[in-house]
Amino acid sequence: MTPAARVQAAIEILDGIGAGRAAEQALTGWARRSRFAGSGDRAAVRDHVFDALRRRRSYAALGGGSGGRALMLGAIRAAGGDPDAVFGAGGHAPAALSDAERAGGRDPRTPQERCDMPDWLWPRLVASLGGEADAAGRALQNRAPVHLRVNLARCDRDAARHALADDGIATRPHPASPTALEVTDGARRLRNARAYLDGRVELQDAASQAVVDLLPLKPGMRVLDYCAGGGGKALAMAARAAVEIVAHDASPDRMRDLPARADRAGAQITLAATQDLAGLGPFDLVLCDAPCSGSGSWRRSPEGKWALTEARLAELTGIQRDILHRASACLVPGGLLAYATCSILDDENAQSVAHFLRAHPGWRQVASRSWPVQHGTDGFFSSHLTG
């Protein structure tokens, strides 16, 4: 496909997303209809689409509209390119620009437009991050790096780097965690790399790894991963210390791949349904990697930025408070309750913790840390509580 034909494909996919289709679904539908597209084409079209979703607001301002054509016109203008080299370039290129399209568009005006944030959310971001809100918003406009966790139960970081290099994947150590690598070249080869297939490395953001590094895990401890999901943190805990891990999730289906992942990593993890928790406890440590807005990972899932509403945020904080309350009942006296989110919003972080402490006299926070998204990882928060 020519570069202009890739832009036309992105326009069609963005129009599908604008009509209500999920981004992945719209991309898969296009790929099925476009057997002529090679892997390089598919990757380039995907990048166009996700770049436009991350920067939907500023591209819409620059392109003079919210449809696929306007967003891609905005993208070209934002990059300082020549729209006429793409629109009307012939073949499968987008049709030539109309006079109205040529005359339309303007620079983004407000900080929230420049940072691609919804209006309602901007004051909350400023309240959460103060002068860093702008930097965080701008960080979320860019693609996320690919981070790996080295499974130290299997090999050390240097050995993993060499094994990956043998399969054409270049990495460098990431400062956020002693287990973290950042892929600098060859990320698309990862799925077939031997070190990935045999469990020496896992895909995991460096801040996610750092959240686990902070847990005071000791051999023999009984640990509950209360919101285990796919089990990324449960696997990281298992690799760090000989602890007994029980994984739980309100939607057990989310844990369906965990047994195979644990096998691959050489880890032992017991899956538990909610009704079994009382019989399996109490635990020395309970990790609540709570459901949240995902605002710290909107580089990876940019649709979430535009889908979040005030009502949904309020619902999420309610769920987080309920989880903290329930999880605290699973601990031995004096055990550690570790709360984490991949959110950069105070509402879900310090405020959810403050609410728990107000409702549970005798409990106190013994540690708290944030990983700002503008420092090269997903935005993350963690708090350690004990009662």
Ligand SMILES: C[S@@+](CC[C@H](N)C(=O)[O-])C[C@H]1O[C@@H](n2cnc3c(N)ncnc32)[C@H](O)[C@@H]1O
């Ligand atoms: C942030 S994700 C967990 C990610 C996972 N810990 C990892 O590292 O891969 C949050 C999980 O919480 C689960 N969840 C939502 N509400 C819950 C509840 N009330 N109790 C327990 N888990 C819940 C969701 O199903 C989701 O899988």
